[in-house]
Amino acid sequence: MTIGIIGAGKVGTTLGAYLCKNQIAVSGYYSRTYEHAVCAADFTETKAYYDLQAVVDASDTLFIASCDGEIAHVWDCIASYELAGKVICHFSGSLSSYVFSGIEATGASGCSIHPMFAFSDKFKSYEKFSSAYLTMEGQERAVQKMRQLFEGLGHKVCFVRAEDKMKYHAAAALASNYMIGLFQTSLDLLGECGFSEEDGRQLLEPLVKNNVRAMLERPTAEVLTGPVERNDTGTVRKHLNVLQGTNAEDIYRSIGKELLVIAGQKNPKQDYTMLSHLL
Template identity: 25%
Template sequence: MIKIVLLGAGNVATHLYKGFKNASNIEVVQWYNRSKKAIEAYKNDVNITDNISDLVDADVYLIAVNDDAIEALTNSLPFEKRLVVHTSGSASLYDIDMKHYRGVFYPLQTFSKGVDLDFTTVPICIETLRKKDFKILEILGQSLGCTTYKVNPKQRPALHLAAVFVNNFTNQIYRIAHEITEKHGAEFDILKPLITETARKVQEVSPYMAQTGPAKRNDKKTIKRHLKLLDNPHQEDIYKLMTESIKKTHGR
C-alpha cells in the first residue's frame, strides 16, 4: 500500500483524489490545502488540514498547485528526505526544494471539476532523479489505469507547450465557432460530428496529411467570402493568421 498526502485543491488535485480513492493499493492518508473550505466536503472520507505543520507521514507528497506556488510550498514542508512531487507540465523538477527527493507526476489531460474523467485515457509523464522514485510513481500511474511515460527535462515542457496548442487554443477556436453560429442563428451542435471526426482522423494519419480546407487548396474566393462574413476584427485576425500558417505549411 502506497500512502499519499495530497496538497492542493484545484481541478487536478480533485480528480487525482477521486482516482486514488478507487485504487486498491493506494491510500490518500491526508489532504492539505491552505483553505480548508475548499476540501471541507471530503472531511468524512479523508483527513483534511490547512496547517502545514500537521502533515502526516506518507510515501509520496503529491503537490497539485499553481506553478508559482510550488517552490514556496516545498520550502515550507516541515520535513526533508521524503519523496515530494509536483503535477505541473512546465515547472522544473528543481522548483522543488533540494532537501526533498524530487519528482514530477504530470497527467497530460484537461481537467474540469464538474466533468467526469476516465483515467485510462490519461498519459502520465514521470520525471525523477532516483530510479526507486520512478518505480513508485509508475505504480501510482498504473493504479489509476494510466499509461506512464518516462520523460526528461526537455521533453516534458515541450509536451506541455504542444498540449496548449491542441487543447487550450483549439477550445478557443471552438468558442469562436460557437459565437459565429449563435450570431447567425445556426446550431453549434451541427459541427460536433466534424469536431469528433477531426480528432479521430489524427489517430490514423499525421496532422499534416489530415489538413483540408480553403487555405490548403488556396481557394481565394472562399477565403474572401469568409473574411467578409466576419465583422469581428479579432476573429478576422485569427482567421488570417491561421490561413497564412496553413498556406506556409503546404507551400501555397
C-alpha cells in the same frame, strides 16, 4: 507507499479518490483552508490535517496539488522538515521539477507529473481518471517510483525534459483551451449570419466531430481538406475580405500559415507561393 496530498481542490480530490478507489494508501489532506481539507478527507474517507508538518510526517510520498503559483511556496514551507527518503511530486503542466530548489540537500527526490486530463468535477472526475495519460520528468528515483505506481494502475506514462515543460504545456493548451476559442469564433461568425447559437452548434457538430476523429486516427496531412489545401487563392482572398479588421482575420491568417505547411507536405508538387503571400 503512503501518499499525503497538499491541496484539496479538483486535482487533489480527484487524485485522492482515485488512489483510494484502487486501494493505494492515502494518509490524508492538508489545505490552507482547513474546511477544504475536511471536505476532501470526508469524501475519500481519509484524514484532514490542520498542520502541514503533520501530513508530511505521516507520508512517505507527497503530492502537491496546489495551483501553479503556490507550488514553490509550499515547497519552501516543507523543505525545512525531515524529508530524507521521501518522494515529492507536483502536478503542474507548466512547471518542472526545478521548482523544488535545493531538494538534493534534503535527501528527498522530486518529480513533476502532469495528467493530460480535464479535472472538470471535484467529486466525479476520479471515475474517468483511469483513461489519463501522464507525463513525468524529474529525479530518477522519484520518476521510477511514480512510473511504477501509475503504470501499475494501467496508465500510459510519457516523459519530457524539464526545459521543454512550458512548450509541452503550450501544446496542450492549443489542443484544448484554444480549440474552444476557435470554436467560439466560428459560432460568432455564424451568429453574424443570423444563426442562433443552438443552430450554430448543430451545424458545426458533424464537422468538428469528424475532423477530430480523423486527426486522432491519421496524420494531419492525410486529413487536411479545404481551400488552403486546394490552393484556392480566390476563396481565401474572399474569406479575408469578409473578416477584415476582426480578431477572426488574425486567427484565420495564423492558422492558415500552419495549414500551408501541412498542405505542402501533402502536395509537394503544388506551388503555394501566391497563397503564402496572401496569408
